[in-house]
Amino acid sequence: MSTHLETRDLTIRFGGHVAVDSVTCAFRPGELTAIVGPNGAGKTTYFNLISGQLRASAGQVLFAGEDLTRLSAPLRARRGLGRAFQLTNLFPNLTVAENIRLSVQATRGVHYEMLRVWSKRRDLIARADEVLEQVALSARRNVAAAALSHGDQRKLEVGMMLALEPAVFMFDEPTAGMSVDEVPVVLDLIAKLKRDASKIVLLVEHKMDVVRSLADRIIVLHNGRLVADGVPAEVIASAIVQEAYLGTAPTQASAA
Amino acid sequence: MMILSGDRPRNAVLSVILAAILLALAFAPFLFPGSKPLNVAAKICIFALLVASYDLLLGYTGIVSFAHTMFFGIGAYGVALALFNYGPSWSMIALGIIVALPLAALLALAIGLFSLRVQAIFFSMVTLAVASAFAVLASQLSWLTGGEDGRSFQVPPVLRPGNRLFDGEIFGVAFNGRVVSYYLVFIACAALFLLLLRIVNSPFGRVLQAIRESPFRAEALGYRIVVHRTLANVTAALIAAAAGALNAIWLHYTGPETSLSFSIMLDILVMVVIGGMGTMYGAVIGATLYILAQNYLQALMGSASSMAASAGVPLEPGLFHPDRWLLWLGILFILSVRFFPTGIVGRLRQGATKA
Numbered sequence: 290m291s292t293h294l295e296t297r298d299l300t301i302r303f304g305g306h307v308a309v310d311s312v313t314c315a316f317r318p319g320e321l322t323a324i325v326g327p328n329g330a331g332k333t334t335y336f337n338l339i340s341g342q343l344r345a346s347a348g349q350v351l352f353a354g355e356d357l358t359r360l361s362a363p364l365r366a367r368r369g370l371g372r373a374f375q376l377t378n379l380f381p382n383l384t385v386a387e388n389i390r391l392s393v394q395a396t397r398g399v400h401y402e403m404l405r406v407w408s409k410r411r412d413l414i415a416r417a418d419e420v421l422e423q424v425a426l427s428a429r430r431n432v433a434a435a436a437l438s439h440g441d442q443r444k445l446e447v448g449m450m451l452a453l454e455p456a457v458f459m460f461d462e463p464t465a466g467m468s469v470d471e472v473p474v475v476l477d478l479i480a481k482l483k484r485d486a487s488k489i490v491l492l493v494e495h496k497m498d499v500v501r502s503l504a505d506r507i508i509v510l511h512n513g514r515l516v517a518d519g520v521p522a523e524v525i526a527s528a529i530v531q532e533a534y535l536g537t538a539p540t541q542a543s544a545a
Numbered sequence: 546m547m548i549l550s551g552d553r554p555r556n557a558v559l560s561v562i563l564a565a566i567l568l569a570l571a572f573a574p575f576l577f578p579g580s581k582p583l584n585v586a587a588k589i590c591i592f593a594l595l596v597a598s599y600d601l602l603l604g605y606t607g608i609v610s611f612a613h614t615m616f617f618g619i620g621a622y623g624v625a626l627a628l629f630n631y632g633p634s635w636s637m638i639a640l641g642i643i644v645a646l647p648l649a650a651l652l653a654l655a656i657g658l659f660s661l662r663v664q665a666i667f668f669s670m671v672t673l674a675v676a677s678a679f680a681v682l683a684s685q686l687s688w689l690t691g692g693e694d695g696r697s698f699q700v701p702p703v704l705r706p707g708n709r710l711f712d713g714e715i716f717g718v719a720f721n722g723r724v725v726s727y728y729l730v731f732i733a734c735a736a737l738f739l740l741l742l743r744i745v746n747s748p749f750g751r752v753l754q755a756i757r758e759s760p761f762r763a764e765a766l767g768y769r770i771v772v773h774r775t776l777a778n779v780t781a782a783l784i785a786a787a788a789g790a791l792n793a794i795w796l797h798y799t800g801p802e803t804s805l806s807f808s809i810m811l812d813i814l815v816m817v818v819i820g821g822m823g824t825m826y827g828a829v830i831g832a833t834l835y836i837l838a839q840n841y842l843q844a845l846m847g848s849a850s851s852m853a854a855s856a857g858v859p860l861e862p863g864l865f866h867p868d869r870w871l872l873w874l875g876i877l878f879i880l881s882v883r884f885f886p887t888g889i890v891g892r893l894r895q896g897a898t899k900a
């Protein structure tokens with residue numbers, strides 16, 4: 290089998306509420322798929338089901354031919370599923386550099402090394418420095434993550450996923466709340482990833498111009514259901530998006 | 546630099562305090578002759594290590610265990626029962642340790658695997674339950690443990706007070722078995738403390754801090770936090786048991802009061818909080834202050850109270866009565882938490898980065 294990521298009838302119920310409702314979809318390497326839909330459509334929940342933060346009520350998650358449905362989040366991360374969270378989730382009292390370094394350390398499989406001093410692992414530090422450079426945070430490296438501005442925290446969030454060097458990148462509104470001059474750093478990074486034919490990139494994004502310029506494909510979630518799937522121009526023009534997405538959340542769409 | 550960990554105190558005042566404590570402990574038999582000061586010094590060594598191993602859990606990994614005295618007790622009883630039942634020899638000390646340490650590790654592993662997959666609070670409840678059960682068991686099995694009376698035993702001849710390692714004196718102090726015992730305790734505690742310092746500064750130790758900060762994110766990066774927390778729990782238990790073994794060797798006695806009681810658990814908590822959680826060095830400072838207070842505050846208050854009385858100061862007579870020392874300690878504790886929420890080490894380091 291190939292390195293496709295696939296969900297089959299993926300479903301989760303919270304009490305009576307079906308937040309993700311039998312979503313079947315496949316994602317190919319070298320393709321950037323934007324996931325759009327109004328607030329509460331289930332986009333973040335769909336990500337949580339794929340990366341393992343939530344367990345599915347029904348359905349399957351498959352990656353590279355392997356059924357991941359029963360695996361825990363850390364084991365899915367080790368299989369190559371990378372997540373950047375919508376609600377920034379950092380190690381607040383550790384430095385920016387340490388946040389990234391821990392991410393590098395995880396990917397390099399240095400989990401239980403107890404008797405060596407961490408700072409002697411120059412390889413990990415050097416790689417973390419590269420990532421810091423990429424997300425334009427080198428100058429803030431020794432600051433506690435909690436002390437960063439919102440925009441810098443968003444960049445760090447993205448940096449931690451980049452440092453994982455995953456096969457699947459899941460961005461959940463990476464530029465939300467960023468100031469205008471900070472946005473290009475992140476968008477350029479995503480555009481660069483897109484050029485790598487071996488990577489699967491999933492991007493939840495409300496800003497339509499961003500979606501239009503970056504996405505190879507758009508899928509639309511609405512009330513937890515997959516309601517449209519296709520090339521950007523078609524999907525954006527379709528009646529279902531005009532109604533389901535632009536209709537319900539006109540402010541965000543037009544503000545974009 | 547082989548044994549060090551590149552984790553400096555990072556503050557001038559802190560470095561001076563730590564160096565002073567280290568020197569005082571290293572030369573305690575000569576600086577403070579007499580059996581009470583030496584007892585206090587040995588207790589500081591043992592508790593600094595015990596508290597440091599607790600800090601690995603509370604301060605670094607962010608999990609609250611109430612079973613730490615249980616592991617301390619396992620080490621203490623292991624050595625005590627071996628020496629009591631089979632005679633005072635080094636091989637019996639070894640036997641006690643060889644039985645106690647794996648037992649402590651297995652129990653910690655079982656508790657960890659059973660409860661650390663669930664919420665952290667569940668782990669705390671389980672440790673509380675297991676530790677209580679163990680304490681009851683230790684006092685019930687009196688044919689084995691001596692019950693509430695505990696066990697007094699002989700130590701190997703070299704460590705006995707009557708033994709002279711050589712004739713003559715060093716700086717006016719006879720180098721007897723007590724001094725040898727003290728150095729055994731001091732060196733073992735120092736070595737194990739350095740080991741802990743190394744562990745918290747290892748890649749593994751760094752992951753523990755990440756788990757403390759955000760278990761959720763640590764998992765998303767691919768760390769299996771149950772395994773990490775369990776390993777931390779086992780490591781802490783092993784060190785606590787080793788501290789317990791040293792305690793038994795030092796006291797020639799092991800009983801519920803000295804090694805298992807819940808009040809020791811509270812002492813550990815107070816020491817780690819006063820010193821500063823998640824710093825390791827805080828354990829040394831917390832243990833030193835607390836044990837000095839425990840041993841000398843009472844006496845100090847006694848003399849304060851009688852001085853006040855003789856000077857005719859109209860003090861509430863009960864206020865400084867030696868029996869009230871716990872009250873004063875409690876007040877000191879509340880004040881220190883109020884004004885140094887990050888402990889003494891945290892406070893000193895904060896001051897350093899601001900300046």
Ligand SMILES: Nc1ncnc2c1ncn2[C@@H]1O[C@H](COP(=O)(O)OP(=O)(O)OP(=O)(O)O)[C@@H](O)[C@H]1O
Pocket residue numbers: 303308326327328329330331332333334335375
């Ligand atoms: N853990 C949970 N428990 C109960 N309900 C939940 C949980 N997580 C999500 N939901 C519900 O599932 C629905 C989908 O939420 P989700 O966060 O996935 O939406 P979203 O598409 O990401 O929205 P947004 O654009 O605002 O980020 C919402 O109604 C939400 O309230």
Ligand SMILES: [Mg+2]
Pocket residue numbers: 332333334375461
């Ligand atoms: Mg969302």
